[in-house]
Amino acid sequence: MSLRLLLVDDDVLVRSGLRVILESEPDLTVVGDAGTGREALDAAARTDPDVVLMDVRMPDMDGIAATAELVARDPRRPRVLVLTTFEDDDYLFRSLQAGASGFALKRSDPDELVDAIRVVARGTSLVLPDLTRRLIASHAPSRARGAAALPELTGREADVLRLVAGGLSNAEIAGRMHLSRETVKTHVSGVLLKLGARDRTQAVIAAYESGFMTA
Amino acid sequence: MSLRLLLVDDDVLVRSGLRVILESEPDLTVVGDAGTGREALDAAARTDPDVVLMDVRMPDMDGIAATAELVARDPRRPRVLVLTTFEDDDYLFRSLQAGASGFALKRSDPDELVDAIRVVARGTSLVLPDLTRRLIASHAPSRARGAAALPELTGREADVLRLVAGGLSNAEIAGRMHLSRETVKTHVSGVLLKLGARDRTQAVIAAYESGFMTA
DNA sequence: CTCCTCCTCCCCCGCGCGGGGGACCCGGTT
DNA sequence: AACCGGGTCCCCCGCGCGGGGGAGGAGGAG
Structure with a gap:
């Protein structure tokens, strides 16, 4: 039984690139994509994906808001893995607070990303290496x-x-x-x-x- | 090629319990165990494991110090997954600061733990669900x-x-x-x-x- | 209008910093 | 005897930092 994925990114190129990478994995299936947060909500309702790969910066409702809405609908059904090019702490915190299950950089290795998808699908939250360190660093002072x-x-x-x-x-x-x-x-x-x-x-x-x- | 594991916990029962669970996975092999941080360093040097499952509270050098030392020796070779019974934030932060790749509760599902081991072995850091939320919550706004x-x-x-x-x-x-x-x-x-x-x-x-x- | 502050971004350059090695001495353990 | 941790000193190397310079835009005060 293959994992159903929904790709959300305002850049068509990124979507098709991801699609190629992900479809090459036998246990992953891309069931849809969207270019804005609002479209993502529609697509999610139609395709019922296991995991949503969500960009942060998007026109017409950003990834954070879309994530919050998806989680509000059903906190466990579509897991959200936030994907961005920016090493932006603020996004990190806000994404996870919105209920995202994980956070990864677009520049990570395909293997790493595929890994992350499988983990998130299982219901486990994760944050990739660099980000985790940063999370800790920024927390350290108040420790x-x-x-x-x-x-x-x-x-x-x-x-x-x-x-x-x-x-x-x-x-x-x-x-x-x-x-x-x-x-x-x-x-x-x-x-x-x-x-x-x-x-x-x-x-x-x-x-x-x-x-x-x-x- | 199977993943080589080193179990570190001062409680023998915990070690044998873990061993049974983990050995039942075809791709995991327990290559050694230790009851103190110091023993762990020796064992790691001898057995060259891929992943060390590290308890925090131990006599004669705790898990944090042992982790720090392992990471100092080689930041990428033995990945350290910190394992504890306590939902103790302080341990969490200090473990990860010491260079641990992940953190999980002993009470987590075996499946979840096995999952975590595989992820960590790949070089991806992770923190299991509950802990992640806590990490974020405690990152209060310095705004x-x-x-x-x-x-x-x-x-x-x-x-x-x-x-x-x-x-x-x-x-x-x-x-x-x-x-x-x-x-x-x-x-x-x-x-x-x-x-x-x-x-x-x-x-x-x-x-x-x-x-x-x-x- | 001009003047000025604040904010933003860019270049080059020297240097202190931190990590990687290694080395020797001393004193206490084993 | 061998061992180990603490303290002392040395090398090389990469990089982030801070100073120098310049430049443009937004906004308020005169």
Whole structure:
């Protein structure tokens, strides 16, 4: 029993491209497509798809609104996988809040996309790699509000973090601590790893949010 | 070619239960198990699994730390799927920050779990339904305007500073604000100038110290 | 009308940063 | 004895950042 798909995108080229890719999978069938959110609602009602691949930016009702309407009609019948070219956090959050089951970039590998479709069809929500990381990054700051002590930093790492959070560069920290730049970098790297920070800015944020600075 | 799995949980019963469930899938093979984070690192080095099913709460190095270490060794080789009985947001965030590819509850359906394993093995990150919703819910809007602490800042500059202090890169800010990188850089430069900061790190410090972040 | 601020986007360029290696010493465990 | 974690120092490399410059449009104030 094959999965019934509905493609929604205002760009005809994208629709036909997707169609070719998806139809080459034996267990997937494209049962319809639409170029606007409003058309998507009609098409969904007619074709009763398992999964809707939904673009975000569209004329005449965007993908978010269309998703919200589909979910309102029946929260479990057509699963919605939001598809966009933009690495746009705002869309991500709003899409999922509207009730989308997943979110993927158009630039992802065909394999990855097909994977995502099957997963979503099963009723499992997912967000592809990059986006997930971003989701977490943007949440991170509000995380440790009050509690959640920092992971076990070594003595030197804690010293370095204090100076990093004082706005000093690696060279300045080296001078202040009578160390070489390389050593400071080693410690900074250790701090970043343990705090799950991408750069010193995120480390400083973690330091403040965790109460490390006020303690 | 079958997927090689490593089970990590301090409870032997859980390990054997999982083993039975997973071995019944023809394309899954359990190549080892461990009862602590430290053991997990050893076992991973020996058995070179595709996916590690990792418990969070464990004696002698918890799942988060073990995950971080595995990812540090090789960010793509053993994918880590964090498994827990607790619907604990903090674990969720910290696990994924440590570099886990996914997160699932032990109480999920076997099918769902098996699904998740296959997806993660492909290199796709995922968070199961309930958790995703929670993740979004907790990402409350930092959209709050007004109460402008640093008053010399223009509206745009304040917006940008908020995101900089959220740990985002210029490119990410551009994405979220629907702007070009250049424009973001312009605003960041303005912020740095007005705050007397040398780089974004010092700007974040100023933002925290001035009460800009708590207002 | 002009002037000015704010917002938007573009170029080039130097440099600090962070990741990848590796190396050595020391002290405590095993 | 071998081992390991913490601390120190070194290399190379890619890239994001921040500064320099310029430019156009929208809107308010004079």
